[in-house]
Amino acid sequence: MEYLNDMALFVEVVKVRSFRRAAEALNMPNSTLSRRISGLEKAIGLRLLQRTTRKIELTEAGQLYYERCKRIVDEARLAHEQLGEMLARPSGLLRASLPVDFANVYLAPLIAEFAQLYPGISFDFDLTPRQVDLVSEPVDVVIRMGEPANSNLIARKLASIQRFLYASPHYLQTSGEPQSPSDLSGHECLRLRGPDSDRWTLSGGGETQQVDVGGRFQLNSVGMLRRLASLGLGITLLPEGIAAQDVADGKLRRILVQWQASPVSVYALTETRLLPAKTQRFIEFVRDRLQA
Template sequence: MTDLNDIAVFVKVAQFGSFTQAARALSMPVSTVSRKVTSLEDQLGITLIQRTTRKLSLTAQGRAYYDQCSEPLSRLVDAENALTQTQRKPEGLLKVSVPVTLGQEPFYAFLSTFLRKYPGIHVDLFITNLFVDLIAENVDVAIRFGELSDSTLVAKRIGRSVRYLVASPEYLKGRLAPAKPEDLASHQCILLNGRNNEVEWHLVNGRKSVKLRVAGPVSSRDFQSVSAFTYRGHGIGLLPSGYCEEQIRRRELVRILPEWSSPEILVHTVYPTRRFVPSKLQVFLEQLSEWETPLWLPLR
């Protein structure tokens, strides 16, 4: 049977196209690299690499052999790394992407507790509503709300979110509160991503469902400002429960049409497809799944 170390050296030479660069990557003398490739060729009885004074190139048999060996060898390396990671303390840079809706105190408190528990981990936080390309941007994990597009990413459900219709007592003073969804058309509404200060709201009540156009004085691209203008009495807002439940309890906001809400929106963690999850990411996912957060509801 051929020597696995010789195969690994050959694969590295084929990847770099150079004995010198392969030797540097493997931290061994060039003469040793050349000898191992020659030994492998002798064992197989074929020429794998054509050598000249200027360059080297794979033979047809060498290319076929490389194609057969590189993937299994990569899996062996991954398996070895995984065994090492189980013994290693969680550490290193963890890049996390979250939507703007999480850019508030409860999530910051969670991260603060997490960093104190794992001082070897450093977090690079991206707060954006854009769907960051995790692989291209080398991001470890993202938290995403709503439907996910098909991709090679690993997705795990961690919660669900609903949006409530709310208004301030100041706004409702002297106004007749809506008795049915259609009444919203005659009210000022605070909009998320509205065009020409109009937007369509989708509301559900059990099996009942309605979609209607509403309008208002302010349209914004994030829930923080929608919440701020709703709180200040400029109109009715459709806000995630995490943005308004505490204010409803304190009677700073009033829930309108309490039997109606938005359809449930699923919350996921997504991360690049990996055979073995790095320990820094594994502990983050574990802590996130155990977090009792007001920013989304638990899975049923």
């Protein structure tokens, strides 16, 4: 039926909040797209979009209609792909946003293995810590460390990564080595920006301690924390895999070895539960390998 196609056009317009950009993505004239949406509104008997010269906004009816239409369009797309899987393995372009340091250390070897398993899939990776808009940006999946902030997204837990305390031999020689978690309050601590950046929770020997920490450096890059620590600027918390090379090279040393920080969770974030095969296989593969 014609209105089912118009529903799919309406979903694309809402996603990018622009007739022009939607028309370019759909490879159809802007005038045709606008006429089809106007016809859809007339058929329904309600205005779905408020149009201005600069942007479009959903009406109350439009918001309700979009939520219903999107599910229907996603289901239809998934049905076509699942039937196609009976004849071919997953293929297409997989677009993912990955945290830089975690991707370099943990994901790179997994991606190499995944690429060999699925030669029909090509990859477009954006290595960035920024918040990605899965609705308006062309990204299939976002992988992030830490608890998800956006409750509107579908979060799938991939792994929990243990973190330990590290400092350079130079820092320990000049500032002394802490003998207990409480000693950290008197040290320069390099902190990852977040809700617990000024209070570290450490566990060891069957007990848990919370320690107030401070210092001159707070940032959002695990790799930069590792680098600053190796240069003797303070004590930091790092996943073992991130610190491993500097430990082997003698640039970092693990301290308070009987203690470890609360683990950081790794999540795959998607806009919907209805995923194409390429995305679903990638998430499952990374989860299984990390948990193993």
